[in-house]
Amino acid sequence: MTKRPLDILDQVLNKQPVIVSLKGGRELRGILQGYDVHMNLVLDKAEEVSGTDVSRVGTLIVRGDNVIYISPSVEER
Amino acid sequence: MTKRPLDILDQVLNKQPVIVSLKGGRELRGILQGYDVHMNLVLDKAEEVSGTDVSRVGTLIVRGDNVIYISPSVEER
């Protein structure tokens, strides 16, 4: 069965935290609360991760063009 | 409940200051007075933050393609 990339995001809305890898080496984690066709994202309870450093940044609206990938599988890592 | 990224911005218009993280490492703070679909932003009482350095820059019209993320949650940090 084929899955459209943005449809996958529907399945993780308001569930477990996702990892968002950004251009420039930044990594975010948070609950995905929303998205649109540009991959603009709303992350709740977001954390910015750099190495072992984690800083809480609350709610974030991320502009989609910064995204490399989104991983809905935090718990598998 | 799903939230569209740009709708979140509606909730913080003219309220508490937001943090805007820009490509190239700049960070802005200010009251969000307006935005459009490109994430072009109007920030009032804006400050440019670099490390512990804060400089007041009044009102700013920010071109959306510079934005990495917008955080409406200054007070949570």
Add this chain to the structure above:
Amino acid sequence: MTKRPLDILDQVLNKQPVIVSLKGGRELRGILQGYDVHMNLVLDKAEEVSGTDVSRVGTLIVRGDNVIYISPSVEER
């Protein structure tokens, strides 16, 4: 009241000088004489500022994709 980013520019047309911050670290000042939806700008009596160095460059047509932000509030700084 919500303000659309480009509408703010209307309010400063042909008035006090604005500051235009460009990608790559350049900064311009000048009287805003016109703009379009791409944030292409016409600046009159423009100056290019780098540190304490100011060079007069007359009228400029700036291509919008170079703009980081426009600050209509020179006098507040």
Add this chain to the structure above:
Amino acid sequence: MTKRPLDILDQVLNKQPVIVSLKGGRELRGILQGYDVHMNLVLDKAEEVSGTDVSRVGTLIVRGDNVIYISPSVEER
């Protein structure tokens, strides 16, 4: 016979792992579960490869503008 680039992707959906080369030097492997016209991809059982280092990253939604090429021919290498 001419093949349209995106049609080739149809032939490897849910089959052998593909290699995805990303801008910035990253390489991903995984089962292609979906894609769209922007080359946004869904990779299942994905691995991030850097040199001889392989880290499992579960399911990934990759934003298409990061892609250099997709190789459906892991086993040929």
Add this chain to the structure above:
Amino acid sequence: MTKRPLDILDQVLNKQPVIVSLKGGRELRGILQGYDVHMNLVLDKAEEVSGTDVSRVGTLIVRGDNVIYISPSVEER
């Protein structure tokens, strides 16, 4: 009176030389013979200027996305 950025270019067509500042630090001078909505430009009797070095390059068709700004005011400098 408001001026649209591209209309300004009309006023200098086939008149005094303009300065074109390009991304990457290049600067061109020449008579503007034409342009389009992308800011693609035709420059006649063009010169490429780098520091005090001036090399004549004849007619140039410049792709608009390289342009930072166009200055119609050579003689004012």
Add this chain to the structure above:
Amino acid sequence: MTKRPLDILDQVLNKQPVIVSLKGGRELRGILQGYDVHMNLVLDKAEEVSGTDVSRVGTLIVRGDNVIYISPSVEER
């Protein structure tokens, strides 16, 4: 006689190998099996060339925005 750039590609489909020069210095060779208006390409029997180093990479779907140029003239070199 004028030739449209993408029409040239039709003439080399499934014939001699083409060279594809990519941004970032990579060079690919392979049989062109397909393309679309974005210059997305399908290369068969592809090789990645770096200096005198050649590695076989099978079939590749190349995202068009990485392409600098395509040379259908391997044998002339």
Add this chain to the structure above:
Amino acid sequence: MTKRPLDILDQVLNKQPVIVSLKGGRELRGILQGYDVHMNLVLDKAEEVSGTDVSRVGTLIVRGDNVIYISPSVEER
């Protein structure tokens, strides 16, 4: 008389060699055989020039977004 940038290219089709300056410092020369609205180009009898080094590369299809400028005036230099 105003000239549209792409119309100028019509005048040099299949005539004297043109110089094409590319982003990243590459320079190409060749007979312009075709182009389209994106400034995708077909160059015949193309040469890649780097300093005093000239290498023949036959026919090239150049993706337009790499172009800085096209100079139809080789012989004037």
